[in-house]
Amino acid sequence: MRVLVVTAVPAERDAVTRAFGAGSRVREVPGGEVHRAGPFDVLAGGAGPAAAAAATALALATAPADDPYALVVSAGIGGGFAPAAPVGSLAVATRIVAADLGAETPDGFVPVTGLGFGRDTFLPPEALVRDVAEATGAVPGPVLTVSTVTGSAARTAELLAAHPGAVAEAMEGFGVAEAADRFGVPALELRAVSNTVGPREREAWRIGDALAALTEAFGKTAPVVESWTRHDRLDRHRD
Numbered sequence: 001m002r003v004l005v006v007t008a009v010p011a012e013r014d015a016v017t018r019a020f021g022a023g024s025r026v027r028e029v030p031g032g033e034v035h036r037a038g039p040f041d042v043l044a045g046g047a048g049p050a051a052a053a054a055a056t057a058l059a060l061a062t063a064p065a066d067d068p069y070a071l072v073v074s075a076g077i078g079g080g081f082a083p084a085a086p087v088g089s090l091a092v093a094t095r096i097v098a099a100d101l102g103a104e105t106p107d108g109f110v111p112v113t114g115l116g117f118g119r120d121t122f123l124p125p126e127a128l129v130r131d132v133a134e135a136t137g138a139v140p141g142p143v144l145t146v147s148t149v150t151g152s153a154a155r156t157a158e159l160l161a162a163h164p165g166a167v168a169e170a171m172e173g174f175g176v177a178e179a180a181d182r183f184g185v186p187a188l189e190l191r192a193v194s195n196t197v198g199p200r201e202r203e204a205w206r207i208g209d210a211l212a213a214l215t216e217a218f219g220k221t222a223p224v225v226e227s228w229t230r231h232d233r234l235d236r237h238r239d
């Protein structure tokens with residue numbers, strides 16, 4: 001069974017496929033094209049949770065019936081929370097959290113679940129997270145999905161207070177996981193840290209280094225997910 005990887009932009013998609021030589025384009029989906037590379041089908045689905053959810057859902061809905069996806073991975077560059085995830089490091093999500101989905105109240109932010117509907121967290125398969133962390137050196141921890149890139153020390157402190165131990169933020173993970181969940185497929189999130197979450201300093205983003213780290217990480221992740229799709233996934237369904 002194959003693994004669908006959803007990135008935001010083509011530069012991230014190409015960083016993933018580069019681990020296996022050039023990715024060959026396999027199929028068009030509305031608004032994008034899926035590139036095949038090793039065990040991965042890689043799609044640049046757009047930036048933000050809504051684009052990511054739509055692209056993921058379309059790719060899953062149009063997957064060949066005789067070769068469905070066993071896993072969806074949200075991947076790309078991201079902001080790392082200091083000191084847990086420095087620039088150039090990798091982060092793998094133990095929880096994929098919609099950090100700004102909810103309501104602002106006089107008493108502070110209330111997550112959507114506190115409003116009595118929806119959900120704000122998806123849990124990737126524990127054993128897979130552990131094995132990916134071990135193979136790649138990625139720091140495991142909550143990865144936050146935000147619609148607005150954090151740009152101040154105050155907002156960084158707010159996020160860390162609400163999500164102790166958060167290692168990274170990005171803009172797509174929750175959208176990818178929400179779509180995958182509708183298809184009964186587990187999701188993972190893997191981020192290469194291009195910048196530190198905090199006061200905005202766009203010129204300091206090390207995008208090239210992060211993309212190179214992403215390529216290396218996917219080379220090391222391939223055997224792990226191949227083994228997981230063959231063995232652990234089936235064990236899980238047997239329980």
Ligand SMILES: O=C(O)c1cccc(C(=O)CC[C@H]2O[C@@H](n3cnc4c(=O)[nH]cnc43)[C@H](O)[C@@H]2O)c1
Pocket residue numbers: 008009011012046047048076077078079080146148149150169170171172194195196197207
């Ligand atoms: O300009 C380029 O060459 C380039 C190459 C690859 C990727 C980009 C992006 O701007 C990707 C946007 C994507 O990155 C995630 N991201 C990165 N840092 C943060 C952050 O601190 N907070 C939230 N998201 C971050 C995010 O997922 C964006 O969609 C440019």
